[in-house]
Amino acid sequence: xxxxxQISLFKAFTYAADGLWTHWGGRRRIEARQISRLRRLVEKxxxxxxxxxRLYADLPTSGKIDLTDLPVTxxxxxMDGFDDWLTIRSPxxxxxxxxxxDMDNVGVPVGDVAVFQTSGTSGEPAVIVLPSAFVEYYxxxxxxxxxxxxxxxxxDLRKRGVRVTITGGNGHFAGNGFNKLVQSVNPRLAKxxxxxxxxxxxxxxxxxxxxxxxxxxxxIVTYPSMLSILVREKEAGRLRIEPALFSTGxxxxxxxxxxxxxHAFPSLEYGIADFYGCTECLALSFTCxxxxxxxxxxxxxxxxxxxxxxxxxxxTLSDTVLLTVLANEAQPFIRYDLGDxxxxxxxxxxxxxxxxxxxxEGRQATLVRVGEVTLSxxxxxxxxxxxxxxxxxxxxxxxxxxxxxxxxxxxxxRVFDDVIAAVQRVFHDNGLTDVSVAASDAPPAFTPSGKFHxxxxxxxxxxxxxx
Numbered sequence: 001x002x003x004x005x006q007i008s009l010f011k012a013f014t015y016a017a018d019g020l021w022t023h024w025g026g027r028r029r030i031e032a033r034q035i036s037r038l039r040r041l042v043e044k045x046x047x048x049x050x051x052x053x054r055l056y057a058d059l060p061t062s063g064k065i066d067l068t069d070l071p072v073t074x075x076x077x078x079m080d081g082f083d084d085w086l087t088i089r090s091p092x093x094x095x096x097x098x099x100x101x102d103m104d105n106v107g108v109p110v111g112d113v114a115v116f117q118t119s120g121t122s123g124e125p126a127v128i129v130l131p132s133a134f135v136e137y138y139x140x141x142x143x144x145x146x147x148x149x150x151x152x153x154x155x156d157l158r159k160r161g162v163r164v165t166i167t168g169g170n171g172h173f174a175g176n177g178f179n180k181l182v183q184s185v186n187p188r189l190a191k192x193x194x195x196x197x198x199x200x201x202x203x204x205x206x207x208x209x210x211x212x213x214x215x216x217x218x219x220i221v222t223y224p225s226m227l228s229i230l231v232r233e234k235e236a237g238r239l240r241i242e243p244a245l246f247s248t249g250x251x252x253x254x255x256x257x258x259x260x261x262x263h264a265f266p267s268l269e270y271g272i273a274d275f276y277g278c279t280e281c282l283a284l285s286f287t288c289x290x291x292x293x294x295x296x297x298x299x300x301x302x303x304x305x306x307x308x309x310x311x312x313x314x315x316t317l318s319d320t321v322l323l324t325v326l327a328n329e330a331q332p333f334i335r336y337d338l339g340d341x342x343x344x345x346x347x348x349x350x351x352x353x354x355x356x357x358x359x360x361e362g363r364q365a366t367l368v369r370v371g372e373v374t375l376s377x378x379x380x381x382x383x384x385x386x387x388x389x390x391x392x393x394x395x396x397x398x399x400x401x402x403x404x405x406x407x408x409x410x411x412x413x414r415v416f417d418d419v420i421a422a423v424q425r426v427f428h429d430n431g432l433t434d435v436s437v438a439a440s441d442a443p444p445a446f447t448p449s450g451k452f453h454x455x456x457x458x459x460x461x462x463x464x465x466x467x
Contacts, residue, residue: 004111005109005113006112006185007135007185008132008136008186012139013140014136014140015136015144016140016144018140019145019296020144023144023355033298034297034298037326039063041334042056042065043063045329045334048088049086049087052334067301072322072337073333075126078126079093086129087332088129091115096115099172105172106172107176107178109185112131113131113132116177116178117172128174128280129330133328135181135185137299138283141296145296156244158218161216161217162196162216163219164217164220165221165222166197166200166207166220166226167222167223174282176197198210200222204229218243220246221246221248221249223250224248225251231260231265232388234264242267243265244270246271247274247275249275249277252360253274258274274293278338281328281333284323285358293358293359294353294357294358295357296355297356301326303322304318305319314344314345315346320338321341323335323338342360343358368457368458369457370427373432377455380423384404384415386406386410387405387406387410389404389444390419391403391445391453391454392437394455398434399435401438402416402423402437403442404416405444420437420438
């Protein structure tokens with residue numbers, strides 16, 4: 001009889017107890033747990049993953065190994081060797097992809113593991129395999145990191161109404177599938193998560209009607225790009241909800257958008273909680289009561305490095321980060337180039353947590369490169385009061401097109417002219433005078449996971465293959 005996935009509430013509480021014990025031990029205990037778990041993971045990978053056995057063949061013994069002894073790994077290489085990558089022999093890549101091709105399988109385990117995929121924004125989607133131990137870790141470690149403030153907030157939100165998740169519905173993505181997985185495998189553990197789901201890809205007017213029809217929306221979980229749309233709809237008077245909390249993740253939340261959202265939604269008693277994680281490690285960090293992101297260092301290693309993969313000092317923005325997930329031994333992510341740009345704080349957080357805190361300032365995959373000039377997507381102001389959505393798409397090294405979803409009854413030419421002129425000013429201000437920007441008949445497009453990127457850079461063969 002084939003094995004089926006089981007999630008133990010007792011084991012989740014064991015992770016929570018261990019997380020609290022580590023917290024109380026401060027930096028010394030955190031660092032001791034981290035190195036012992038790293039060496040255990042390396043030994044497991046060497047023994048049971050043919051790919052890592054080859055990769056680590058000439059390295060010191062696992063009991064003496066240091067993090068910097070280990071080579072950097074990247075998604076294309078790992079995916080090319082998928083069937084040799086896992087420390088378990090099932091599922092194969094063929095079986096995983098067959099499972100992922102059927103939308104009826106969202107949240108359904110494959111034997112004793114769950115299978116998800118990343119959105120593949122900058123290349124081939126990665127197939128992510130999560131054992132039950134990782135799901136138990138997810139719940140346990142987040143319970144361990146909660147402050148009294150968070151417990152009181154959740155109790156209050158449950159009394160006020162429902163939690164609504166607005167994310168992509170066209171694939172096996174963790175934002176939608178993880179909740180469905182837990183609901184099917186252990187409903188007791190999933191209780192209180194909130195499974196009211198709204199598909200992000202639908203037309204804005206229909207999305208607004210759907211959300212307005214949900215009674216007592218207390219909490220919305222979504223991407224910053226969708227938050228921007230909700231803010232515009234609220235400012236226009238079309239969105240009538242009064243949530244007490246927004247939770248965002250998956251993209252960069254700018255300070256401008258945060259301020260605008262707080263102004264548009266005066267009901268946000270608990271503000272905007274911005275989380276940082278990825279499908280490879282859903283519980284990568286936690287957000288404290290002071291709004292800082294803290295790394296779950298007892299189970300996660302995140303190295304801020306430059307382009308040559310050398311560590312950068314705290315306070316310096318990295319070119320990328322290397323992720324090591326100590327809580328998933330089935331699919332080892334060890335010094336995995338994640339592609340995000342982060343800056344670790346140099347001071348202690350006022351919340352008193354011993355876990356390091358950091359800011360995320362974007363992903364390499366979102367940067368626009370024109371010749372020798374690199375621009376952040378944040379320099380482009382694409383808002384227009386007569387457009388529902390505006391998207392700038394790079395079609396060549398010096399070619400761009402503008403895609404617009406217009407509001408009803410407005411002049412298409414005027415909106416395109418205004419947006420194109422604003423984009424051209426940005427290029428001109430950065431010394432780029434030979435860039436072409438044209439109007440496009442194509443509609444603005446979402447990523448497969450339901451994210452809406454206002455700026456879509458050119459994908460190049462030499463670019464990092466980020467998630």
